[in-house]
Amino acid sequence: MTRFTPRHEKFEVEFYDVSLPSFFCKDTTSSEGDFSHVLxxxxxxxxxxxxxxxxxxxxxxxxxxxxxxxxxxxxxxxxxxxxxxxxxxxxxxxxxxxxxxxxxxxxxxxxxxxxxxxxxxxxxxxxxxxxxxxxxxxxxxxxxxxxxxxxxxxxxxxxxxxxxxxxxxxxxxxxxxxxxxACTAHPDGHVITNHSHHLSGALHDCVSDTLATLIAVSGDDFAAPSDEFQLLMQSQSADIKAKARTGVALSESAIPVLMFSQNGHWLLPDQTDLSNANWCLNLSDLQSAQLYKAFNEVFEHAAWQFKDDLTLRDLSPWQQVRFIDSPDTIRTIEFARKIQLTDIHAETIDSFLNDDVRDLASPYTYWQKNALAHVIDYDVVIHPPYCPANAQLDGIYQKWETIEKNWQQQIDSLAALMAKIERQQNGVADKLKGFIKGFLLGQAQSAKGLQQELATLKNWAASKASPAEREQYRQNLHVLSQKIKNRAVDTNQELEKAHQQQQWEQKRTELQTAHTDAFVLLKKAKDDLTSLETTSNQRLTQIEQQFARTWCEAVNALSDKQLKTVLSNDTLGTSNERSALAKPTTEAAECRRSDLIGIGVEQAKALKANVKEHIWKKDFKALDRALANHLQAKNKLSRDLDDAKKTVERSQSQLSHTEQKLREHGESFAYKAKSLALDKQLGLNNNNTDFMHFNWPAEDLPATGTELRALQQKRYLVVFNEAQLSLARKDAQRLNACIVCDKESINA
CATH class of the missing domain: 3.30.870.10 (Endonuclease Chain A)
Structure with missing residues (x-):
């Protein structure tokens, strides 16, 4: 299995016949002249x-x-x-x-x-x-x-x-x-000049004829209208590119600014500003002759001479040149150079494997000013096309991962349902097992087969299957889910039936117990009523006796004054008797106290009625308490009789009610089926259709071992060895992807 590795290549290219653009060539055989002997x-x-x-x-x-x-x-x-x-x-x-x-x-x-x-x-x-x-x-x-x-x-x-x-x-x-x-004027009036070329802004007009007929210039040509003159410039000048032409030479020595023409010769400042005053010189004949001769010598021996229409073959090695488009850079021509090219990345994997290095490197081996040589030996590393570093796994993987996850979720849901059913069946209480013993035995046998089918489906990968196999497995999953769902429904029904029967029997037992308890309570209530009626006369006699005692004690406790008060209003006796009682003799008072003690309840009530309420409440509390106790005792006896009668009535009604409940409950159990929603039985939120629905992606994954990545709507199929190429070409065509390599794995 051959891994992809970068190709290390070496090759040679000759540049003898390359036509050079215009340039300045340095003359190394002669020394430069200067103006120091005339200036x-x-x-x-x-x-x-x-x-x-x-x-x-x-x-x-x-x-x-x-x-x-x-x-x-x-x-x-x-x-x-x-x-x-x-x-x-x-x-x-x-x-x-x-x-x-x-x-x-x-x-x-x-x-x-x-x-x-x-x-x-x-x-x-x-x-x-x-x-x-x-x-x-x-x-x-x-x-x-x-x-x-x-x-x-x-x-x-x-x-x-x-x-x-x-x-x-x-x-x-x-x-x-x-x-x-402030400046004062000249004492003799205005100054008359011989020439105005020194004055501010006057030089341009003074040299206009000179500029039109230039013969030679050093330093600056002041934008002369014609270039039919020799121009000597300093090699450091910023205007070389704009003024390079035949008739221009560059000096590495300092040069003055000179202009020679058919209409005057001038020595100008090094930096001339035509809008200001310029201390310049319109040369005399002698000065012109000396400086023009010096100019020609300096021009002829200037370090850099303009050249045009030459090839590299015309120049010897180690020759220095300045190209006019970059005159500030000095370049040296060598006979042979060695250049390590920047690594080249082939556009396609086939190009990397088959194309000649000269063809792959041709965009980088053209003639260049920065690599002047007659011959160049190139060293280069050819890389296969790499997948972009920020490319991510193609979305197709996410789609298939979602499908696989959905598939496993369905299997896990069915497995969870199976486990839930097992827990349901294993957790049946002992009191219910007797009702569904036969059903549980049959379920244990079928569970093994269902678990095996689940294991087969769980170990299957949809992304590696054919479309026909995917459909077959989806059908298998659907059939298996129906079996498990039916098992769940049957289990729920059997458990519900057992619960109902157990509850029915428990309810009948409770009703029978309640009926017996009601019968016992009724008998007790009747016995209590009979006993109370038998003892009621005796209790009444005791109440009267209790009143007589408390009344007697209360009367005996009355003072003579209280006795007189109560007797003055007493309805007992005749008028003569009441008159006789009015005399406060001790004997008469005691006689009347005796009569008062022996009165009955009704007479006592009449006596109370003849005394004012506030006096009675204040002065005769004991008498009032005796009457109140008597009344309370009789009322309680009456209430006890009424309560006993009501208890008998309630007990009779409860006994009738329990008999009615027993009749309604029935003599034998009858199962009543409940309508349970299938999703609730299975513990699922989706319906049966969605549960088994799968949207298979339109594209299959590439072959195992390769990897599909994407960046900005473009796909890259990553291969790692040559053995993968055969299938990768088919996958690349099917998936509209470029075959590339992984940079990290190749350069690891």
Missing amino acids: SIKTAMDLGIEIAQTRVTLMLACEQLKEASLISKLRNLADAGIRVYLLLGDEKANQRAIDTLSGRCLIRTGIKQQGALLIRDHATSDAHATLLTSCAPLRQTEQLAWATTLEPEQIEDAFRSFCKLFWEHASGEYLQQNRNK
Whole structure:
């Protein structure tokens, strides 16, 4: 079984006949010329020496004066009584010079300038002027600038331009220490210049004829309307790409900005700004001849010469070139290079197995500027197509997993139902087993066969079966579920029947017991009533006797006054007797107390009625209590008789009721079947149709061992060895998938 592994390949490609785009070729056989023999190079020290040579006046024009040594030289010069005129640019940029020199020198500011000008002793026979193409030495000690000495006529031109700018164009003036004031006009009126090319914004018009008829230029061509001239540029220039052409050379040495034409020759500042003042020079014939000769020598020996229409075969190894579309990059041509290509991933598995490495690597072995060589030896690793790292298992697996899970859930539901039935049958109480003993014996035999069928269905995998086999197994599951459901229904019915019979017999026993108890209670109630009726006269006699005793005790306890009160209202006796009693003799009172003791209940009630209620309640409590006790005793005797009679009636009614219940219960048991819903019997929530319903996925899974993945609506069939390819090709076509490998397993 051959695993897939990346292919390590080596091959060679020749590039001799590749046509190169336009480029600059470095001439390593000759040394560059320069302009130092016709133009001097000035430093801050050189300028300090010139300043120190001043005897009468010094004029210095520059954008910024910052170099401390030069500021010190100027201060010393001014302190010696020499007139010093400074024409500077921005006030803030020149604050150091203004702080030191204002009050000593006549300083004016506000003139933006390119280049610099130094004139000393202009009105003497020793007049001298130096024009610098940059004010860099005036800013920092280590900086350099091209410089030339002006001829007398050029000195006069520069002097007048300086005066024009100083008196008429400056915006600020410092006559006293750090005190700026408005500029005053020239005492002799307007300054008349010989030429205007130094003045702000005037240079463009002055050189327009020159630009139209250029012969040679170094530094910048100022967007000349034609390119029929030689152009010498610095190799660090940012404009090389835009200006590369035949007639252009690049110098690695510093070069001044020169223009030669049929209408004038010029030395310009290194950075020319046509909108500002420019300290430039319209060359004399002598200066032009010297500089033009120097230009031709430098151009001819420039390090980089423009080349066109060449092949790699025309260039020797180790030759350095600059292509015009990327002139800031220097590239070297080698005879042979070795390149390790970035790993290549074949688009298809068949391409990985069969295609030649040169064809697979062709998009990466074309000629490239960054790999210049006559011959290139390539080393590359060819990978099979890999499945994207973030691809996930295709949804078909989830569908089949859901189906398999649903299948197992159905099996588990039936197994749970079988277990529930077994628990039901095994958990039958001993008192019920006698009713269904035969049924339980038959169920034990059929359960073994059902369990075997369940095991067969549980071990079956729907995803690995054919459509016909799936349908057959679904039918088998349906038939088995019906058997188990029927078994559940039969078990429930038998248990329900046993419960009903057991409850029926238990109920009959309870009714018979209740009937016997009712009969006993009735007999007891009748006996109690007879006994109460027999003793009622005796109890009545006892009540009367009890009243006589308590009444006698109450009368004997009365005082004479109480006795007199009660007798004055007594209805007993005649009027003469009541009159005689009115006499308070002890003998008469005792006679009447005796008569009062012997009265009956009715007479006692009459006696109470003749006494006012509040007096009776207050003064004759004992008499009142005797009457009340007598009444209570008679009432209780009456209630006891009534209760005994009612108990007999209730007992008779209860006995009739138990007899009626026994008749209604019947003499023999009859089973009453209940209508039970099938899903409740099975413990399921879905109906029978849904329970056995399966939506088989429309697509089958790929062969075992391979894996189908997906990303953004695209499918990938992952294979792990060549033996899987035969089936994988069929599966890939069926599933509309690309055959790929797993990167992690191959590079493990």
